Amino acid sequence: xxxxxxxxxxLTLGELGPGPCxxxxxxxxxxxxxxxxxAKLPSLPDIVKQFKSLTTxxxxxxxxxxxxxxxxxxxxxxxxxxxIIRNEDSLVRIRTYIQENPARWELDSENPASTGRxxxxxxxxxxx
Numbered sequence: 001x002x003x004x005x006x007x008x009x010x011l012t013l014g015e016l017g018p019g020p021c022x023x024x025x026x027x028x029x030x031x032x033x034x035x036x037x038x039a040k041l042p043s044l045p046d047i048v049k050q051f052k053s054l055t056t057x058x059x060x061x062x063x064x065x066x067x068x069x070x071x072x073x074x075x076x077x078x079x080x081x082x083x084i085i086r087n088e089d090s091l092v093r094i095r096t097y098i099q100e101n102p103a104r105w106e107l108d109s110e111n112p113a114s115t116g117r118x119x120x121x122x123x124x125x126x127x128x
Contacts, residue, residue, distance in 0.1 A: 004110050006098045008085070011041050044082060052076045093123070
């Protein structure tokens, strides 16, 4: 998106079901457990903070060393939006939304020139 992005972060190490995201979580849990028996996953705020820090650092380096255009203001907003994905149907719907989102930029609530209401925003608000 021109001014934001969407992503899915999985933090689960507990009991896992048969779905595709759970299989990936199980692989990650096995890797972490094999490296450190007392390993703990970072929290979502820790992950977001580190992501923002690293991407800001690389952006500044790009401006200084590669001639990227400087950005006047903050690179990232102070907070972020999170939504807990509780089941496979929700996961499929959110993945589809993320893939199709750029084609619906004109409806996005983050677009200053928005021409409508985004169906995903309606869904998140519980209006569907």
